[in-house]
Amino acid sequence: MGPNGSTSIALIIAAPVAIAACASAFLKRKRRHYPNYDELDKADTIKVGGSPQRLKDFAAKPIDFIIVGSGLGGLTSASLLSKAGYRVLCLEQHDVAGGSTHTFEDGPPGNKEDYSFDVGVHYLGENLAEEGFFRKTAVRRIFDVVSDGKLEWSSCSSDYDHAVNLLTGVEIAMPSNDVNEKLRRLAAAFPGSEAALKRYRRACQVARVVSGLSLCIFKLLPEKWNRIVAYPLLRGFYDRYAGRSAREVMEKCGLSLEAIGGCTYNYGDFGLPASRGTFLSQALLETHYDSGGYFPRGGSASIAKTIVAAIQRRGGAVMVRAPVSEIVVEDVEGYGRKRYRATGVKCRGVMLRSRYGVISNAGAFNTYERLLPEASAVPARQSLRLHGAFEPSVQMVYLFVGLDASDEELNLPASNFWLLHGWDHDGNWEKFERADRYDDLGYLPAVFLSFGSAKDDDCRKRGAKAALQVLAPVRYEWFKQWKESKVKHRGPAYENFKKEWTERLLQHLYDQFPQCKGRVAFSDLATPLTTNFYLNSLRGENYGLAHTLERFSAEVQAEALHTAGPPNIDGLYLVGQDATCVGVVSALASGFLTSAYLSKAAFARGAAEMMLG
Numbered sequence: 001m002g003p004n005g006s007t008s009i010a011l012i013i014a015a016p017v018a019i020a021a022c023a024s025a026f027l028k029r030k031r032r033h034y035p036n037y038d039e040l041d042k043a044d045t046i047k048v049g050g051s052p053q054r055l056k057d058f059a060a061k062p063i064d065f066i067i068v069g070s071g072l073g074g075l076t077s078a079s080l081l082s083k084a085g086y087r088v089l090c091l092e093q094h095d096v097a098g099g100s101t102h103t104f105e106d107g108p109p110g111n112k113e114d115y116s117f118d119v120g121v122h123y124l125g126e127n128l129a130e131e132g133f134f135r136k137t138a139v140r141r142i143f144d145v146v147s148d149g150k151l152e153w154s155s156c157s158s159d160y161d162h163a164v165n166l167l168t169g170v171e172i173a174m175p176s177n178d179v180n181e182k183l184r185r186l187a188a189a190f191p192g193s194e195a196a197l198k199r200y201r202r203a204c205q206v207a208r209v210v211s212g213l214s215l216c217i218f219k220l221l222p223e224k225w226n227r228i229v230a231y232p233l234l235r236g237f238y239d240r241y242a243g244r245s246a247r248e249v250m251e252k253c254g255l256s257l258e259a260i261g262g263c264t265y266n267y268g269d270f271g272l273p274a275s276r277g278t279f280l281s282q283a284l285l286e287t288h289y290d291s292g293g294y295f296p297r298g299g300s301a302s303i304a305k306t307i308v309a310a311i312q313r314r315g316g317a318v319m320v321r322a323p324v325s326e327i328v329v330e331d332v333e334g335y336g337r338k339r340y341r342a343t344g345v346k347c348r349g350v351m352l353r354s355r356y357g358v359i360s361n362a363g364a365f366n367t368y369e370r371l372l373p374e375a376s377a378v379p380a381r382q383s384l385r386l387h388g389a390f391e392p393s394v395q396m397v398y399l400f401v402g403l404d405a406s407d408e409e410l411n412l413p414a415s416n417f418w419l420l421h422g423w424d425h426d427g428n429w430e431k432f433e434r435a436d437r438y439d440d441l442g443y444l445p446a447v448f449l450s451f452g453s454a455k456d457d458d459c460r461k462r463g464a465k466a467a468l469q470v471l472a473p474v475r476y477e478w479f480k481q482w483k484e485s486k487v488k489h490r491g492p493a494y495e496n497f498k499k500e501w502t503e504r505l506l507q508h509l510y511d512q513f514p515q516c517k518g519r520v521a522f523s524d525l526a527t528p529l530t531t532n533f534y535l536n537s538l539r540g541e542n543y544g545l546a547h548t549l550e551r552f553s554a555e556v557q558a559e560a561l562h563t564a565g566p567p568n569i570d571g572l573y574l575v576g577q578d579a580t581c582v583g584v585v586s587a588l589a590s591g592f593l594t595s596a597y598l599s600k601a602a603f604a605r606g607a608a609e610m611m612l613g
Helices: 003-032 052-058 072-083 138-146 179-189 194-220 223-242 246-252 257-263 279-288 301-312 363-371 374-386 425-434 457-462 492-512 528-535 554-559 584-598 600-612
Strands: 063-068 088-091 103-106 115-118 153-155 159-165 171-175 294-296 317-319 324-332 339-347 350-360 395-406 416-420 446-450 465-474 520-526 572-574
Touching (some): 072 301, 138 301, 138 584, 179 194, 194 279, 194 554, 350 363, 395 492, 395 528, 416 492, 465 492, 584 600
Parallel strands (some): 088 317
Antiparallel strands (some): 159 171, 324 339, 339 350
């Protein structure tokens, strides 16, 4: 090859690299002009009210997509679609946008803004704090795209999780960025399990790729192509781990029941013990925290604020106090079976029409039980019930605690503690589900301590007073006698019941961190009824549909939980944890998948920014 040929090859290689470098520099320069997460005002981003007049004013110009609900999945879809030039409107029934990523301020009388509490975000994995072109993970890159690069991350402690067996006193600390050390610690706690633990880890890695990727492909392809191509080719790979319980696969790896309990210490993250949940859920959870735990700077509200700001600067809107009363559908003629098309929504008495469709981020229960007209919702609802998948997920109590000193002064960790009633989670859960009241059980299967302010670099820097959460599973039946009463006016009996639960959960905190006793300046308890009111759930469920084997069956995924919605309704799309699985990153991925399904331009723009960012 002559010199001219060599020069041509060099130019061919150098040209796209130079173009990409220039585009990356341009993108970074553009993002520098946007306000940072701590410069955004809640009132201008996540607390913009949706009055009837404001809704009418926004609808004066055509709306391309209407998103029902402002959880992370809906906001991610809205951001990516707005970047592709679509005009989007996101409607939220609560008085703050963000779904489970929102925060609230509270405190003792006269100091109602002393503490900031995170509602649903306690930690994330996927190496989010890493900077640099070659070190950012795919999840970090998606967050950068949807937030215009304005979301920043703090790292949790080097031991991000602690699994504590309350019956034996054994504590296992889970280390960051060292899977082998984690396996060594588990093996030390469960002697003779070294080989089985390695087989389990390999199974998790295979399941994440094989079954996880298959699920993503099912979500991205239309029903027809799934039926003709994807299911015949991939169904076996998907069912291998999504169609088997975590316990079945882990026993096959050779793990004892006690070791299974140790490995699934954080089963509360998806709300079911190993015999009831799919191995796919367990594998995704197990591998998610390989690099440790991370937390958004400024609290979880920074996630919603930065994404909403990105939507607003491209002509979209996110409005709160804007409850959707109905997803409007019209009959579609010319098909052999009854079909419908979603054309818009009714919100606060205003009819809002969308040109290309309605995206529901409201969850399966709300979409199929409350929002769709009865006739159009029947097929999806029947599929969920037929397969036993129309089951609400775990219910919880949340105790929000404010202390009178900082995390540093009280030596509180930037990590989580899982307090477990032994390693037999399946046995404990069976007893828990049979208990008509707490006294029938006498203990809690698990209690979760999360030190939110300790994980946030911003709180640490300004020496903010410690704010933490104590969570535990409960049964809706223990609280439903007050379900017809109004929030904040449920009566003395309910308040006394809350006090009992507050003392019970505080005792768990004091047992692990005695330095907190006598330092509580504020506490407030949220029950499943609180969840019903603020998150619009039906039975206080925290994670939408239960993460059972039935829910992840290919039939249910196709007939009720596909990205394109149920097959009998055109123009209705699904996003959020019911469309994929529970978790912040799952909701983020769902938003990416839904926008990619709807628009090649949104996918191309998002993918390009991911590579350049």
